[in-house]
Amino acid sequence: MNVIIKNGHVIDPSNKVDEKLDILIAGGKIVKLGKAGSISSPDAQAVDAAGKLVVPGLIDMHVHLREPGFEYKETIATGTAAAKAGGFTSVCCMPNTNPVNDNRSVTEFILSQAAKEASARVFPIGAITKGSKGEELSEMGELRAAGCVAVSDDGRPVMNAAIMRRAMEYAQVFDLLVISHCEDSSLSAKGVMNEGFVSTELGLRGIPRSAEDVMTARDISLAELTRSRVHIAHVSTAGSVDLLRAAKARGVKVTAETCPHYFALTDEAVRGYNTMAKMNPPLRTADDVAAIKAGLKDGTIDVIATDHAPHGMDEKSGEFDYAPFGIVGLETALGLSLQLVNEKVLTLGEVISKLSFNPASVLKIEKGTLQPGADADITIIDRDLEWTVDASLFKSRSKNTPFNGWKLMGRAVRTIVGGRV
Amino acid sequence: MSLSSKDLLGIKGMTAEEINLILDTAATFKDVSERDIKKVPTLRGKTVINLFYEASTRTRTSFELAGKRLSADVINISTSTSSVVKGETLLDTARNIEAMKCNIIIIRHPCSGAPEFLSTRLQSAVINAGDGFHEHPTQALLDMFTMREKLGKLAGITVAIVGDIAHSRVARSNIYGLLAMGANVRVCGPPTMIPQGIEQMGVEVHYNMDRAVEGADVVMMLRLQVERQTAGLFPGVREYSRFYGLNRARLAGAAKNALVMHPGPMNRGVEIASDVADGTPVILDQVTNGVAVRMAVMFLLSGGTKAEA
Numbered sequence: 001m002n003v004i005i006k007n008g009h010v011i012d013p014s015n016k017v018d019e020k021l022d023i024l025i026a027g028g029k030i031v032k033l034g035k036a037g038s039i040s041s042p043d044a045q046a047v048d049a050a051g052k053l054v055v056p057g058l059i060d061m062h063v064h065l066r067e068p069g070f071e072y073k074e075t076i077a078t079g080t081a082a083a084k085a086g087g088f089t090s091v092c093c094m095p096n097t098n099p100v101n102d103n104r105s106v107t108e109f110i111l112s113q114a115a116k117e118a119s120a121r122v123f124p125i126g127a128i129t130k131g132s133k134g135e136e137l138s139e140m141g142e143l144r145a146a147g148c149v150a151v152s153d154d155g156r157p158v159m160n161a162a163i164m165r166r167a168m169e170y171a172q173v174f175d176l177l178v179i180s181h182c183e184d185s186s187l188s189a190k191g192v193m194n195e196g197f198v199s200t201e202l203g204l205r206g207i208p209r210s211a212e213d214v215m216t217a218r219d220i221s222l223a224e225l226t227r228s229r230v231h232i233a234h235v236s237t238a239g240s241v242d243l244l245r246a247a248k249a250r251g252v253k254v255t256a257e258t259c260p261h262y263f264a265l266t267d268e269a270v271r272g273y274n275t276m277a278k279m280n281p282p283l284r285t286a287d288d289v290a291a292i293k294a295g296l297k298d299g300t301i302d303v304i305a306t307d308h309a310p311h312g313m314d315e316k317s318g319e320f321d322y323a324p325f326g327i328v329g330l331e332t333a334l335g336l337s338l339q340l341v342n343e344k345v346l347t348l349g350e351v352i353s354k355l356s357f358n359p360a361s362v363l364k365i366e367k368g369t370l371q372p373g374a375d376a377d378i379t380i381i382d383r384d385l386e387w388t389v390d391a392s393l394f395k396s397r398s399k400n401t402p403f404n405g406w407k408l409m410g411r412a413v414r415t416i417v418g419g420r421v
Numbered sequence: 422m423s424l425s426s427k428d429l430l431g432i433k434g435m436t437a438e439e440i441n442l443i444l445d446t447a448a449t450f451k452d453v454s455e456r457d458i459k460k461v462p463t464l465r466g467k468t469v470i471n472l473f474y475e476a477s478t479r480t481r482t483s484f485e486l487a488g489k490r491l492s493a494d495v496i497n498i499s500t501s502t503s504s505v506v507k508g509e510t511l512l513d514t515a516r517n518i519e520a521m522k523c524n525i526i527i528i529r530h531p532c533s534g535a536p537e538f539l540s541t542r543l544q545s546a547v548i549n550a551g552d553g554f555h556e557h558p559t560q561a562l563l564d565m566f567t568m569r570e571k572l573g574k575l576a577g578i579t580v581a582i583v584g585d586i587a588h589s590r591v592a593r594s595n596i597y598g599l600l601a602m603g604a605n606v607r608v609c610g611p612p613t614m615i616p617q618g619i620e621q622m623g624v625e626v627h628y629n630m631d632r633a634v635e636g637a638d639v640v641m642m643l644r645l646q647v648e649r650q651t652a653g654l655f656p657g658v659r660e661y662s663r664f665y666g667l668n669r670a671r672l673a674g675a676a677k678n679a680l681v682m683h684p685g686p687m688n689r690g691v692e693i694a695s696d697v698a699d700g701t702p703v704i705l706d707q708v709t710n711g712v713a714v715r716m717a718v719m720f721l722l723s724g725g726t727k728a729e730a
Contacts, residue, residue: 197618201433203533203555203590206617273534318511319532321553 002026003421004041008049008380012056012370013353025376028418032372047421049380055352056368057089057377060330061359062233062257062305068109069098074310074397077117082396086330087412089377090121090367096155102127102138107146120417123149128167134158137167144174149363152179154233157215159185168228177363179231182215192321194267194282204320207282213239220247223254231362232256234307236281238291245300255362257303260329260336263292269402273320276402280325293345303362304354306333310398328396332389335408376419385411424721428540428547431556432597440598444566446717453490454712463720464491468523471497474530479685479708480550484527487715515539525719546722554588560684561594563714567707568639571680576603581633583609583665584643584692587616591684592643596622609633610665613654630665637675641682642667642692658691668694682707
């Protein structure tokens with residue numbers, strides 16, 4: 001069934017397109033783009049995008065889909081439904097499932113579940129080490145052959161530098177991106193929030209910014225040593241931003257992502273022992289937020305990803321110390337990221353890039369563009385739609401968000417995966 | 422006048438007026454414990470639950486006596502022998518207790534924020550008997566009561582708090598209370614035990630104990646809390662007691678007739694030399710005053726006003 005998207009304001013940053021165009025889709029691919037009204041396709045289903053933005057389908061390269069093993073928090077079906085609602089046509093799912101995705105059978109299970117039930121494309125990320133224990137390399141060749149696009153032990157750091165070095169060397173054989181969760185667990189110890197004045201007042205154990213910075217520095221150095229590609233996950237500190245900026249200036253093959261909560265909130269959000277503000281790395285200070293924004297603006301931070309981490313309400317209820325780390329993010333990411341345009345931190349095109357083309361190019365997957373021949377993964381955004389976040393309406397199985405009640409402007413109104421409207 | 426909140430969760434945010442109300446009310450209850458028949462009918466028919474998730478001798482007994490001397494029915498729950506060992510959550514535990522129609526729940530818990538969590542979900546008055554390293558309001562109140570009784574005032578006095586400030590709820594509550602009452606507060610310990618940003622509360626930070634104690638009207642020693650420490654905060658008890666322990670020589674640098682205080686239990690020979698501990702009765706006065714202060718708190722939270730006390 002052919003589809004024609006009419007009258008939309010098309011923004012395709014990688015092809016420098018920013019104008020009113022119609023898009024013709026056939027066989028799940030983009031056939032052509034043309035000035036509004038110039039494409040005739042009488043048998044095509046028309047989608048009217050007047051007054052809306054039409055952009056490459058958004059890609060979230062850091063999501064926890066929780067299946068297999070933690071289906072009470074989220075499944076591939078519910079997580080991808082949340083993705084689609086948030087405007088994402090592709091997600092990469094982290095391997096800290098149960099069992100850990102460190103072998104072909106788990107990867108194949110995830111992909112077969114996705115084929116049956118997913119509303120968005122699923123790209124699995126395999127583990128760096130067996131069981132993500134940080135001791136022995138996983139069989140990366142097998143993981144790549146089974147369909148993984150990257151490796152990460154996310155949730156945990158690879159504490160042993162020698163193992164991380166070997167992982168970076170070995171991953172190159174299969175051109176697998178190594179995604180690093182930067183945290184020195186001897187410094188973060190039993191911390192539950194950023195170490196600072198707020199943690200002192202609340203009487204909670206803190207995670208110092210150095211816990212992230214020392215590992216960012218380490219992994220940059222290892223990337224230089226091994227001449228490999230490394231991607232730093234969920235950057236939260238000014239220190240990491242400074243290290244990344246200097247590393248890129250030296251030509252190190254390092255990329256980085258941050259999450260909307262690291263530019264929308266500070267550790268003040270924890271006051272009142274708000275478990276919805278508990279995640280790892282934790283919310284930091286206003287200085288860090290400013291540095292994150294500067295890093296987004298000057299390109300030091302390439303990607304905005306969500307680190308969507310669903311948890312059951314019972315788990316997040318009760319003593320702050322015992323609540324698991326993490327918040328959901330798929331359904332609020334776009335609205336929060338668009339605020340950066342209002343704040344003049346990024347242009348609209350830059351926000352779109354950081355949510356589509358940039359993650360695609362970091363992962364080396366052919367997505368994030370709207371040229372003829374590309375997959376018809378398209379997101380239609382109503383930039384002027386004011387809406388209030390209501391967690392009870394989330395498509396995600398979990399509702400653990402600190403943004404409940406926030407008024408945001410801009411929302412995906414239609415998410416097209418492979419030409420299916 | 423009465424207290425502004427249905428609960429006592431912490432000293433932070435309390436006004437000098439509220440603190441004075443509690444201390445003045447405690448003064449009138451103190452003599453009840455001196456009588457032969459240590460009983461007044463003030464809270465007769467009220468039910469008080471001590472819900473202790475952490476071991477305690479002093480605080481729990483003090484709250485129990487305070488409740489009983491006010492004629493309340495007091496029940497002690499120690500979670501090691503309750504359904505908490507079967508995995509019952511904090512909220513379910515508290516709700517079940519409340520369903521038995523209790524007026525006051527006194528909670529001590531290893532996690533900061535646990536009393537606050539309960540206070541917004543229960544109708545009962547919640548009294549914080551110590552939560553993690555956050556606050557221990559009745560301890561600070563009895564400490565201030567003791568200081569006021571012995572020194573005649575709180576405004577303008579200098580109090581040095583020495584020890585593991587980072588992990589101390591007693592330190593935090595005392596800092597908030599003493600600053601609200603116009604005292605000067607110095608905190609002292611090795612840098613490993615001084616939490617980030619504490620100077621923003623308005624206290625002086627000292628790493629040198631002789632300097633911290635110099636001219637102080639009160640020296641409050643905190644127990645070296647071995648069970649709350651992660652490795653590496655200090656090299657050992659020998660060095661700690663040498664540089665951060667209170668002995669006669671160091672005490673000589675404080676003000677004449679300075680008070681030596683300790684929330685208890687003491688590690689004799691570690692943070693406080695035995696002869697100093699035995700040479701100062703104030704530490705035991707703190708315990709006596711604790712019952713009176715806790716009687717005052719329970720009375721005021723039950724709707725009592727100062728005039729009735």
